[in-house]
Amino acid sequence: MPLNEFSLIEHYFSAIGQADGVMLGVGDDGALLDIPAGQHLVVSVDTLVAGVHFPPDAAPDDIARRALRVNLSDLAAMGATPRWFTLALTLPGADMDWLKAFSRALAVDAEQFGCALVGGDTTAGPLTISIQVMGLVPRGRALTRVGARAGDYVFVTGTLGEGAAALQLFDPSVELAGSVRERLKERFYQPMPRLREGLALRGLASAALDVSDGLLADLGHIAEQSALGADLELSALPVAPWLKKLADAGTVQDWVLSGGDDYELCFTVPAENLAAIDGMIVGGELIATCIGRMTPNTGIRCINGNGMSVQVEQTGYRHF
């Protein structure tokens, strides 16, 4: 974006968030970051494209929050603490009101989650937001998708299905009550990265990831990485009561199993750590539900309330 590129960056993006270790931030050819001894740098990037990942007319503050939070969710899934991020912004034009709202919301969230914007790129083109987050984890303590063993218990944080249900917001043929609309909107644009949970799971979970593609697909990733399968107890899946009222049981199950965009953590726990996890759940430090077990045979089997294996149709990712 040749038009005032430098003043635009200086004005809107030079003071977003705060974090230790920034030797050189926005304004030079690159950022210079100090990684403390004994820590690994965890890096992840995610791109949001208007019309694909959010509606083209979405509010700039909503876009900013979603863009940062879906990235922070990846750090949470690694058991990392956020520190820094970069922002590659592709804008159709230099709309000052848009930039003001976008950068303000980004600053509030950066502050809340303890990370600082240390650089980026600004170009002209169809609206696209790419954020790269960087976090720290003590060496050897990161949570990864590899490491589950047969017999490990499968857990998920929070409740599932709301991310997929939120797509109804963008379907003009669906009527939603105001309160439901608000809840879904918050879930879509302000998913809560489970950073505290990720930290608490270090040393206890054998594998972890965040649920972004849908539980079946994501648990499938954990299973494949360890050449295992899983039995999933359908009756145990955590679903908010209000969500169940929005559609028939089959549709709700579809949202929960295949919908994605929930940004909860799915993790596996060896039997010897089960008591520690249960203790945190009972103590209110961790909101999580046991939803199944890892199995030596491959594939994810869905088990109904009668203990029978049932076939579940897997639907693909839905774009706008």
Ligand code: ADP
């Ligand atoms: P270069 O031409 O050396 O790549 P740029 O002109 O792209 O530098 O950017 C100048 C400075 O502004 C760099 O420090 C870069 O990291 C920063 N920057 C550019 N765009 C953004 C943005 N959207 N958010 C934060 N920092 C940015």
Ligand code: MG
């Ligand atoms: Mg550049």
